[in-house]
Amino acid sequence: xxxxxxxxxxxxxxxxxxxxxxxxxxxxxxxxxxxxxxxxxxxxxxxxxxxxxxxxxxxxxxxxxxxxxxxxxxxxxxxxxxxxxxxxxxxxxxxxxxxxxxxxxxxxxxxxxx
Numbered sequence: 001x002x003x004x005x006x007x008x009x010x011x012x013x014x015x016x017x018x019x020x021x022x023x024x025x026x027x028x029x030x031x032x033x034x035x036x037x038x039x040x041x042x043x044x045x046x047x048x049x050x051x052x053x054x055x056x057x058x059x060x061x062x063x064x065x066x067x068x069x070x071x072x073x074x075x076x077x078x079x080x081x082x083x084x085x086x087x088x089x090x091x092x093x094x095x096x097x098x099x100x101x102x103x104x105x106x107x108x109x110x111x112x113x114x
Contacts, residue, residue: 015045015052022053026061036064039075041082056087 023030036042037051041064044051053061060082067078088097088104098104 012055015047015054015057017053017055017058019044019051019053022058022061025058026065028061028065033061036061036075039079041075041079 017025019030019033023033026033033042033044033051037044042053042057042061044053044057046052064078064082067073067081068075073081086104086107087093088101093101093104
């Protein structure tokens with residue numbers, strides 16, 4: 001794997017954002033994020049008692065919010081949808097991003113073999 005890709009993967013998965021910053025970025029209150037975590041929609045990183053979120057979490061949270069508020073799908077439905085989607089479908093990655101993504105490559109190669 002190219003070293004640039006390692007940096008990309010580690011940076012988007014690094015827990016950088018506090019719950020306060022995350023709630024502002026997503027446009028929901030902190031209590032909503034806690035509820036979504038309790039319901040199993042998202043898994044926050046824990047450092048001590050504090051919750052932290054990565055860019056990957058932020059992308060997932062934006063899609064959760066869209067499904068709940070715009071599509072009017074309930075929490076159980078959102079949970080079911082997200083279990084069936086690949087990460088690039090949740091994040092809506094461009095073809096350029098998919099071409100360098102090791103997870104996308106692995107899944108498409110496995111699909112082509114079957």
